[in-house]
Each structure stands twice: as structure tokens, then as C-alpha cells.
Amino acid sequence: MTGDRLARASLRLDAIYCVALGILVGIAAPFATNPVGLPVVLLVGTGIATALWGVYVWRASRAQPLRTSTRLVMIANIVASAGLAVTGLFAGTTVLALAAGVLAIDIAAFAVSQGIALRRMQRASA
Numbered sequence: 469m470t471g472d473r474l475a476r477a478s479l480r481l482d483a484i485y486c487v488a489l490g491i492l493v494g495i496a497a498p499f500a501t502n503p504v505g506l507p508v509v510l511l512v513g514t515g516i517a518t519a520l521w522g523v524y525v526w527r528a529s530r531a532q533p534l535r536t537s538t539r540l541v542m543i544a545n546i547v548a549s550a551g552l553a554v555t556g557l558f559a560g561t562t563v564l565a566l567a568a569g570v571l572a573i574d575i576a577a578f579a580v581s582q583g584i585a586l587r588r589m590q591r592a593s594a
Contacts, residue, residue, distance in 0.1 A: 471588030475538040478581040479529035482541065483522045485574070490519025504564040535589055538582050545579035 469477075493500075494515030501508045521544075528537035549572045556568030 469588075471585045471590070471592055472534055474588060475534050475582065475585035476529050478578060478585055479525055479538060479541060482545070482578045482582075483526035483529065485578070486522025486525060487519045488522075489571075490515045490517070490522060493518060503561065504567065505559075505561045506564070535586060538586055538589075542579050542582035542586065545575050545582065549573075549575040549579060 492515070494512050497508045497511035497515065500506075500511060504511070525541055528541055531537040552568045552572035552575065556565045556572060559565035559568055
């Protein structure tokens, strides 16, 4: 698969994941507040922000130059993954620690696929 195709596929899958996760977090917020030990407002806000980020990532998959938008999303994914990993380490509940850890791994996987796509695009242009 070419770098461009991999980048677009990775960004689109990332976008769908973010929108679906954001909606799920928003809907589940009232039920999840006690197990994760976070306020409903924070969970709903996180869900909305995640879904909106997913919309941005979908648009980024159509942007030109594709390298720039792929790089930006990859960097954001690295930062988000690291933040979630730290959150998991200091979480007040086991449920929050596990959820943060799993999400950190998922997001890191998107960053890796975007990095591979960028590497392929670089090789193709050289």
C-alpha cells in the first residue's frame, strides 16, 4: 500500500474511532461517573471534544498536502497516548487505570500507522 493510501486509511479509521468513542463516552457518562471516579461534566466534555477531534481528523484525511495533516494528527496521537498512559498510572480507580491504558495503546497504534505512512511517502518522493 502506498504511503498516501495508508495515510488516508489510517486517518479515516482514526476519525471513525474518535467519533464513535466520543459518542460512547458522552452517552455512558452518567453510568460511568462512579466506576471511573470522574464527574459527569468532565466525561461529557471529553466525549464531545473527542467526537469533534474525529470530525477534524476526517477532514484532515482529505487535506492537501496530506503529509502535513498526517504529521499533525500523528503528533496529537503521540501526545494523547502519553497523556492517557500517565493518567492510567495515577488513576484513582482500577477501571480508570485500565481504560486509560487500553486507550493509550489504541491511540499509539494509530500514531505508528501514521508514522509508517509518512515514511512511505518520504521514500516515494526521494
